[in-house]
Amino acid sequence: MARISQETISCLQMLSCEDVAERLGIEVQRxxxxxxxxxxxxxxxxxxxxxxxxxxxxxxxKGGHAIDLVTEYTDLNFVEAxxxxxxxxxxxxxxxxxxxxxxxxxxxxxxxxxxxVEKPFSTVVAQWILDNSSLSEQGxxxxxxxxxxxxxxxxxxxxxxxxxxxxxxxKMVKAFDSRTLQDSGFITVNNGxxxxxxxxxxxxxxxxxxxxxxxxxQSRYLGTKEDAPRFQFISTHKTRLFNLPILNxxxxxxxxxxxxxxTDCLALLxxxxxxxxxxxxxxxxxxDLIKLKTYKLHMYPDQDNxxxxxxxxxxxxxxxxxxxxxxxxxxxxxxxYSEYYISIHGGQEG
Amino acid sequence: MLYTSFEFLEDIQTIPEKCVKDTxxxxxxxxxxxxxxxxxxxxxxRKLPPYDFKDDNMDAIKEALxxxxxxxxxLFGYTYFLSSNTNFDYSWNYLRMQMDNYIDFYxxxxxxxxxxxxxxxxxxANLCGLExxxxxxxxxxxxxxxxxxxxxxxxVNWESxxxxxxxxxxxxxxxxxxxxxxxTFYRKYNNKLNPNISRINQILATWKDQTxxxxx
Numbered sequence: 001m002a003r004i005s006q007e008t009i010s011c012l013q014m015l016s017c018e019d020v021a022e023r024l025g026i027e028v029q030r031x032x033x034x035x036x037x038x039x040x041x042x043x044x045x046x047x048x049x050x051x052x053x054x055x056x057x058x059x060x061x062k063g064g065h066a067i068d069l070v071t072e073y074t075d076l077n078f079v080e081a082x083x084x085x086x087x088x089x090x091x092x093x094x095x096x097x098x099x100x101x102x103x104x105x106x107x108x109x110x111x112x113x114x115x116x117v118e119k120p121f122s123t124v125v126a127q128w129i130l131d132n133s134s135l136s137e138q139g140x141x142x143x144x145x146x147x148x149x150x151x152x153x154x155x156x157x158x159x160x161x162x163x164x165x166x167x168x169x170x171k172m173v174k175a176f177d178s179r180t181l182q183d184s185g186f187i188t189v190n191n192g193x194x195x196x197x198x199x200x201x202x203x204x205x206x207x208x209x210x211x212x213x214x215x216x217x218q219s220r221y222l223g224t225k226e227d228a229p230r231f232q233f234i235s236t237h238k239t240r241l242f243n244l245p246i247l248n249x250x251x252x253x254x255x256x257x258x259x260x261x262x263t264d265c266l267a268l269l270x271x272x273x274x275x276x277x278x279x280x281x282x283x284x285x286x287x288d289l290i291k292l293k294t295y296k297l298h299m300y301p302d303q304d305n306x307x308x309x310x311x312x313x314x315x316x317x318x319x320x321x322x323x324x325x326x327x328x329x330x331x332x333x334x335x336x337y338s339e340y341y342i343s344i345h346g347g348q349e350g
Numbered sequence: 351m352l353y354t355s356f357e358f359l360e361d362i363q364t365i366p367e368k369c370v371k372d373t374x375x376x377x378x379x380x381x382x383x384x385x386x387x388x389x390x391x392x393x394x395x396r397k398l399p400p401y402d403f404k405d406d407n408m409d410a411i412k413e414a415l416x417x418x419x420x421x422x423x424x425l426f427g428y429t430y431f432l433s434s435n436t437n438f439d440y441s442w443n444y445l446r447m448q449m450d451n452y453i454d455f456y457x458x459x460x461x462x463x464x465x466x467x468x469x470x471x472x473x474x475a476n477l478c479g480l481e482x483x484x485x486x487x488x489x490x491x492x493x494x495x496x497x498x499x500x501x502x503x504x505x506v507n508w509e510s511x512x513x514x515x516x517x518x519x520x521x522x523x524x525x526x527x528x529x530x531x532x533x534t535f536y537r538k539y540n541n542k543l544n545p546n547i548s549r550i551n552q553i554l555a556t557w558k559d560q561t562x563x564x565x566x
Contacts (some may be wrong), residue, residue: 181366297509308356312356312359313357317361319363319384319387319388319391320388320391322381322385322388324363324365327360
């Protein structure tokens with residue numbers, strides 16, 4: 001069995017995991033991707049570091065460098081992964097000649113499909129969190145101070161914030177038994193201690209279906225930890241649109257804006273437009289999007305490649321279902337609708 | 351600024367005027383337009399390798415299509431369903447065989463569109479600035495050069511949509527000022543466009559002289 005020198009290992013560990021992911025056929029957008037280790041519907045795997053030389057899934061709590069990425073994703077062992085990486089990235093490997101040695105065919109690890117198993121999400125616990133929380137000063141500062149959003153919009157959408165997860169857990173433990181908490185989707189247990197799954201401080205955005213049933217919750221991190229994910233999502237296994245209940249207020253052919261991400265959606269709503277949001281363009285909530293066919297659809301795509309790709313994906317979807325979505329132009333130099341909204345309403349960028 | 355498939359797809363989504371009319375004819379025209387748009391969009395399927403102008407990688411493209419078409423259980427089931435219709439003359443065998451022709455048709459249309467986008471960029475660099483100049487690609491795509499980004503505008507002549515089936519070896523390029531055709535030539539794949547650009551410039555210069563003389 002070949003041995004890999006420490007020098008080579010160090011070299012491989014400096015590789016960009018985003019580059020490696022792309023070579024493995026993993027789609028990366030905005031330095032994130034769907035985690036392949038669990039049934040992920042909202043990108044939980046992030047690529048970190050200056051050269052994106054580390055990866056981490058915040059749900060699985062697993063991560064590493066390029067070699068770990070290859071061994072987790074494929075059936076290659078450590079040495080084979082190093083050999084594969086060396087071949088792909090043209091790194092010389094002592095006592096190994098890619099031309100002479102036969103490379104093992106790379107196979108993606110078979111993982112048990114959990115499609116039939118709903119991910120834990122307790123509506124009861126989620127509703128309890130909403131009922132027992134409110135918008136903290138930090139949350140208000142972010143929404144109204146920095147983003148200049150309309151307070152009425154935040155109120156209608158039932159947005160709350162959590163500053164201190166430990167305090168919340170102390171209350172939750174009194175309200176629910178431990179089994180209920182563990183099965184709720186909001187709590188992880190480590191060494192017998194309960195932890196809140198969302199990084200705090202954070203804003204919480206509840207997701208409702210068209211019948212106003214609570215189906216999920218998304219968080220937006222407000223803290224300063226660089227490695228903390230900005231957005232996290234807990235729901236049942238289907239990806240859903242944000243703000244579905246707005247469709248109950250709409251007429252046939254009325255203007256409806258679709259945004260990628262909640263922040264732009266809130267800005268659109270604050271600007272008086274009717275809007276829904278897709279959490280991410282990685283997986284489109286197709287069954288919800290179909291409901292939008294009868295409206296006049298618009299989108300302000302973010303002015304970057306990822307934004308363009310999101311619009312392309314949505315456009316393709318709607319054309320395939322005989323509907324159109326119009327791309328609205330942002331002024332030159334403005335990266336997204338939130339920024340545009342802030343520039344119109346004055347104040348600092350969030 | 352390159353005129354890419356993104357801008358092209360944006361342009362072709364422009365709803366024709368007659369489709370907007372609130373009449374039965376308008377509704378029919380709109381349905382027809384949406385169906386054809388869906389077909390045209392399919393040629394921008396990103397899972398295919400980009401067309402290589404240098405090496406003409408049609409084999410690789412057809413291989414990728416084959417993998418997808420042959421692996422599409424729903425599509426295959428559809429051929430059976432069609433052949434089950436007693437009013438339908440074609441047998442299942444014929445429909446299955448047509449799937450090979452479908453791969454050829456699709457790859458040819460894919461190559462054609464790749465060439466159209468490439469030709470547009472080349473023509474734009476050489477011909478922009480002339481008012482009312484239209485370049486027609488197989489009478490299907492009407493391309494004009496405009497002052498605003500992306501400096502190109504494409505309109506689809508949906509009545510000539512069948513022309514997408516006639517691009518096996520090349521296509522016709524027509525140079526028009528408004529509706530007046532100044533030049534038409536057959537553009538074969540792998541041939542360079544340059545010699546024709548010189549011809550186009552000559553014809554346009556002659557036309558311009560003639561127009562000015564007529565005015566005087």
